[in-house]
Amino acid sequence: MIAILDYGSGNLRSAHRAFELADSDSVVTKDPQVCLKADGLVVPGVGAFAACMAQLISAGGVEIIKERIKSGKPIFGICVGMQVLFESSSEKGSTSGLGLLKGNISELSAPILPHIGWNNVVAPVGSKLFKGISGDSFYFVHSFAAKSDIPGALNAHTTYGEKFVAAVEFENIVATQFHPEKSGKSGAKLIENWVESL
Amino acid sequence: MTLAKRVIPCLDVAGGRVVKGVNFLNLRDAGDPVELAKKYDEEGADELTFLDISASVEERATTLEIVGATSDQVFIPLTVGGGIRSTENVNELLRAGADKVSVNTAAISRPQLLNEISERFGNQVLVLSVDARRASTKSGFEVTTHGGRESSGLDALEWISEGIRRGVGEILLNSMDADGTKAGFDIELIKAAREISSVPIIASGGAGVVSDFGDAIESGADAVLAASVFHFGQIQISDVKRDLAARGYPVRN
Numbered sequence: 001m002i003a004i005l006d007y008g009s010g011n012l013r014s015a016h017r018a019f020e021l022a023d024s025d026s027v028v029t030k031d032p033q034v035c036l037k038a039d040g041l042v043v044p045g046v047g048a049f050a051a052c053m054a055q056l057i058s059a060g061g062v063e064i065i066k067e068r069i070k071s072g073k074p075i076f077g078i079c080v081g082m083q084v085l086f087e088s089s090s091e092k093g094s095t096s097g098l099g100l101l102k103g104n105i106s107e108l109s110a111p112i113l114p115h116i117g118w119n120n121v122v123a124p125v126g127s128k129l130f131k132g133i134s135g136d137s138f139y140f141v142h143s144f145a146a147k148s149d150i151p152g153a154l155n156a157h158t159t160y161g162e163k164f165v166a167a168v169e170f171e172n173i174v175a176t177q178f179h180p181e182k183s184g185k186s187g188a189k190l191i192e193n194w195v196e197s198l
Numbered sequence: 199m200t201l202a203k204r205v206i207p208c209l210d211v212a213g214g215r216v217v218k219g220v221n222f223l224n225l226r227d228a229g230d231p232v233e234l235a236k237k238y239d240e241e242g243a244d245e246l247t248f249l250d251i252s253a254s255v256e257e258r259a260t261t262l263e264i265v266g267a268t269s270d271q272v273f274i275p276l277t278v279g280g281g282i283r284s285t286e287n288v289n290e291l292l293r294a295g296a297d298k299v300s301v302n303t304a305a306i307s308r309p310q311l312l313n314e315i316s317e318r319f320g321n322q323v324l325v326l327s328v329d330a331r332r333a334s335t336k337s338g339f340e341v342t343t344h345g346g347r348e349s350s351g352l353d354a355l356e357w358i359s360e361g362i363r364r365g366v367g368e369i370l371l372n373s374m375d376a377d378g379t380k381a382g383f384d385i386e387l388i389k390a391a392r393e394i395s396s397v398p399i400i401a402s403g404g405a406g407v408v409s410d411f412g413d414a415i416e417s418g419a420d421a422v423l424a425a426s427v428f429h430f431g432q433i434q435i436s437d438v439k440r441d442l443a444a445r446g447y448p449v450r451n
Contacts, residue, residue, distance in 0.1 A: 013295040047320030118202040118450040141322040
């Protein structure tokens, strides 16, 4: 069973449907028991980092995520849901994140922001998440990102103005800066790869 | 590759149906937005835009349903515009499955709406739709309302700059001079907007032949949007992408 953590506004319906294609037993929920029990927990996230963190805290999402990590249960962060897993972000001042991934989130150095659209992602050898789809294009919409590789993790990269971490696989954490639920067939395959790994 | 130039078909919807002419072979129901969205997805559309031109509250209510039905079946980004006046309208659309909203007239009447939307949902959801035409304003382009029939009194480039300051994440730039002419996109307008815009620009209005799209990209557009040439099958999305690729622009295959 896949739980999609509902801690605020945004398009959760697409995420729900996309994960449902890979596992028909997928729910959008804020119920901590369901979130803790699920085989996989999806942490979505759109908007500003600080606002997202604040919503996550008030919905009790931080405890849920930390509890799952402690018991070795898989998590999938998407977009700002990836960013909040890092130590901090410099978006609109400095805000602390969950610190589950080493590094910080900062603004991309590019003349036109946000980075909106389809860009290709190059995954490292051995990536389970990108099995069969390394080099494919995925849909991005963001201005901030992790620019340094996460030590000890499998880091996939994309370049827009500069090279950044488009996706990471680290222990039981998987996270993508892009939106797999909006990335057509390649996104569907990536979600399927994750669900199969659970 | 790098960031792909996007090709976006736009559908006018009202009362749960696609209005304005649509002429597709091999479609079960050419007026069904979901069928059309699927068809465009298969042809390689990078995003979809729905423009709600509903004339009544009853018609408008169905828009949420078709947004939901579309996003349940088509896994590419969906922008919805038309009649958005409040953050609550935006919330409803996002919950229904839209990824972005485009705001036009309501922001001209009350610019603070742009701040409210971007502060609550982030600038990535907010597209400012600007209907511009030549006029004797400072930049030579003004903003119109009511589908180009009335002047808003705003200078188009100043309005774009203000929109970006207020948190807009993207500009949908419609040339009212080029719209419907099929004589090509408004190159002058695109170039002028590119000069001052730090956010992506979607060029719209005037597409007539395949090479028009590449010309718009060459002038600085990050994405190109069209309606009738796609609906009537005069131009295939795949033809546009082939032409862009041949001219050296990155496209998604």
